[in-house]
Amino acid sequence: MATTTIQVSRETRDHLAELAKERGLTIGQLVEALAAEQPTAAQRAERLAADREVARRVIGVDMSDEEFDQAPDVLGNIYKIAAEKVRAARGVAA
Numbered sequence: 001m002a003t004t005t006i007q008v009s010r011e012t013r014d015h016l017a018e019l020a021k022e023r024g025l026t027i028g029q030l031v032e033a034l035a036a037e038q039p040t041a042a043q044r045a046e047r048l049a050a051d052r053e054v055a056r057r058v059i060g061v062d063m064s065d066e067e068f069d070q071a072p073d074v075l076g077n078i079y080k081i082a083a084e085k086v087r088a089a090r091g092v093a094a
Contacts, residue, residue: 003028 008016013027020030039047052068055061063071 006031 016027016030020027023030025033052063052065055068056063
């Protein structure tokens with residue numbers, strides 16, 4: 001595998017070295033793992049298109065991309081409701 005050099009501040013290098021050491025990795029392996037966790041805009045768009053196709057095909061939702069874009073954020077709303085219930089159960093103000 002070909003490698004390359006990237007330039008970062010000493011502080012960043014030291015931080016990456018410590019993180020890598022904690023995980024039993026080299027800095028290069030750590031950077032590769034971190035990069036793999038962050039999809040590009042194109043990868044996110046591809047995943048979104050695939051998810052919408054699944055909804056259309058498997059669930060039977062016949063919506064255009066524009067309709068998907070305008071649809072409510074159901075999962076986000078579920079998270080908000082769950083967080084409100086947890087706060088209420090703990091007696092914490094919102």
